[in-house]
Amino acid sequence: MTTTSIIARYRLYNQHIIHNTVKEPYDIVRRMGAIQAQDYLAALWAIGLRVEGANETAIEQAIAERSIVRTWPMRGTLHFVAAADIRWILDLLGPRMIARAAGRYLQLGLDEDTFARSRDLFVIALQGNRQLTRAAMYQVLENANISTAGQRGIHILGRLAQEGLLCFGERQGKQFTFALLSEWIPQAKSLPREQAQAELALRYFSSHGPAMLEDFVWWSGLTSSDARAALDMAKPRLASEVIDGRTYWLPISVPALGDEPIIAHLIPAFDEYLVGYKDRSAVLDPQFFLRTNAGGGMLNPAILIDGQVLGIWKRTFKKGAVVIKPEWFTEPTKDQLDAFNIASEHYGAFLQLPVTFV
Structure with missing residues (x-):
C-alpha cells in the first residue's frame, strides 16, 4: 500500500468507520472526544456511521436520554460531546475560546455587564428543568432591553454555553431548545x-x-x-x-490492516474524517480541495473509496425515498460504483428509507 493509503486505512479503523463494533452513540462520541455538529442532521449521520446498526431515531434518543449533549466546546463551533465529559472539556477549552472572541464581542457591543445580566435572566427563565427555543431565549433578552440583533443573540448564547451555563436540550419539532447545563447534565464532572x-x-x-x-x-x-x-x-x-x-x-494496539476489497463510505458534511485534521492531504488530493470546500468554512459531504475522497454527494427527499446524487472527481470504475451503491444503502438504512439515485 502507498503511504497515503496506509494513513487512510488506519484513520478509517481508529475512527470506527471500518471494522466497527461500537453499539451505543454515547460510546462513539466519548471515544472520539467530540464530533462536530453545527449541521445537526449531518452530525446524526456522523455518529450513526460509526455505530453498528444505528438509525437516526436511536441517535436522537441518546440526546433525549442526555447521554450525549450538543454545545460549543471547542473552536467556537457546535459539537456533540459525551455528557460525562462536557464539564471538564468546557473548563479546559472554554476560557481560550472566550478570550479569542473578545474582538468580536467589542464589535457587537457586548460587554461583561451584558453577559452578567443575560446570565441572570436565563437562570430565572430556565431553572426547574425548563427548555426554551432560541426565539424564546431571544425574547427573554429583548424583554430586558438586551438587543439580539446583528448576531448579538447567538454570541450571547454561545458565550454562556462556553462558560458552562447553557447547553442544547431536546428538539421541539424542528426547533432546537436550550437548557441549564447544571440541570440537564447534573452528573458532569470536572478534572484537574x-x-x-x-x-x-x-x-x-x-x-x-x-x-x-x-x-x-x-x-x-x-x-x-x-x-x-x-x-x-x-x-x-x-x-x-x-x-x-x-x-x-x-x-498502541492496532491490528495489521492489509489490502481489502474496495469499500466506499458516504461521510456527511463536517465529518471528523476531514474536519478533524489541519493537514488533510493524506486522504484528499489537494487538487480537489476546492471541490470539497463549499465556501464560507462549509465542507461538502464526501464519497470515500478506500478512505480517499473521490467525490462529493448530495441528498434530497422524494416520494418517501432519499435521493442521492454523486459528483465524482474522476470517472469511477465499476467496482467503485458497486461499493458506492452499497454505501448508499447503508445511509438509507440509517434514515429508514429506500434509496434512489440521480
Missing part, C-alpha cells in the same frame, strides 16, 4: 487541568490517529505549547510512526 489536557490528547490520537501534533492543535483549539504538553503526558499510552519525515501518533 493537566489531567484534562492528557485525556483530551489521548482521546484525539486514539480516535483520529495517525495524526500529527499540529492536527491536534487545530482540532482542540489549545495553544501549541499546551497541546504539546498534553501530548507529552499522553505519550506513554500512544505509539508513534515517522512517515515521510513527519511524526504521527496513534493507539
